[in-house]
Amino acid sequence: KNEVEQSPQNLTAQEGEFITINCSYSVGISALHWLQQHPGGGIVSLFMLSSGKKKHGRLIATINIQEKHSSLHITASHPRDSAVYICAVVGLDGGSQGNLIFGKGTKLSVKP
Amino acid sequence: KAGVTQTPRYLIKTRGQQVTLSCSPISGHRSVSWYQQTPGQGLQFLFEYFSETQRNKGNFPGRFSGRQFSNSRSEMNVSTLELGDSALYLCASSLSGGVRTGELFFGEGSRLTVL
Numbered sequence: 001k002n003e004v005e006q007s008p009q010n011l012t013a014q015e016g017e018f019i020t021i022n023c024s025y026s027v028g029i030s031a032l033h034w035l036q037q038h039p040g041g042g043i044v045s046l047f048m049l050s051s052g053k054k055k056h057g058r059l060i061a062t063i064n065i066q067e068k069h070s071s072l073h074i075t076a077s078h079p080r081d082s083a084v085y086i087c088a089v090v091g092l093d094g095g096s097q098g099n100l101i102f103g104k105g106t107k108l109s110v111k112p
Numbered sequence: 113k114a115g116v117t118q119t120p121r122y123l124i125k126t127r128g129q130q131v132t133l134s135c136s137p138i139s140g141h142r143s144v145s146w147y148q149q150t151p152g153q154g155l156q157f158l159f160e161y162f163s164e165t166q167r168n169k170g171n172f173p174g175r176f177s178g179r180q181f182s183n184s185r186s187e188m189n190v191s192t193l194e195l196g197d198s199a200l201y202l203c204a205s206s207l208s209g210g211v212r213t214g215e216l217f218f219g220e221g222s223r224l225t226v227l
Contacts, residue, residue, distance in 0.1 A: 030212055031211075031212060031213060033211075033216065035216075041149075041200055041202075041220065041221050042218070042220060043202065043204075043218040044218070045215050045216045045217065045218070048213070048214070048215055048216075050213075086154075086155060088155070090211055090212050095171075097168075098160070098167060098168040098211070098212060099157050099168050099169075099170055099211075100145070100147075100157040100170075100211050101157070102154055102155040102156065102157070103154075104154050105154060105155075
């Protein structure tokens with residue numbers, strides 16, 4: 001079982017829809033990153049969270065440390081939001097301390 | 113302000129050769145981390161450097177190594193290349209917190225093909 005699980009793997013939405021991408025992890029963490037990767041490979045950092053909630057424009061990220069779960073929400077989705085969204089956690093314990101552990105990503109396609 | 117620069121962008125090597133990839137961070141950034149991305153395994157953490165010292169290392173064999181210079185530029189080296197090393201290699205820079213506490217700024221990557 002992967003230490004970081006994302007759901008769904010693929011998501012197709014209509015423009016304007018509210019989107020939620022989930023990330024669950026099984027290890028102790030000190031922080032969690034949400035990343036966006038567009039076709040062609042470029043990766044952009046969206047959020048870095050260690051607790052609570054952060055908002056940037058139409059994007060909202062939340063984390064529940066006790067439940068080992070984070071969500072990324074996109075309000076009023078737009079075709080330009082089409083990308084792969086990747087969750088990555090910073091390990092807290094043992095051999096993975098300070099290392100980034102990645103989920104497999106969620107491929108989002110927003111149709112006009 | 114210039115972004116993170118990786119060179120070369122594309123390269124082709126044969127099995128058994130070695131390769132060196134370079135990463136120039138954003139000016140003022142002291143942390144550089146490296147990643148391997150393949151279709152099968154996705155993104156995997158290689159290592160992180162801060163002030164010329166390796167701060168963390170992922171689960172990769174000793175053929176993968178890196179270093180950081182006093183100007184924060186970093187190189188990674190892969191020796192005795194195998195077909196499975198074909199991948200996109202990405203680096204990211206961060207002000208000081210690095211992967212633990214800082215925002216990561218990624219380069220465009222170096223795409224390595226091993227024949």
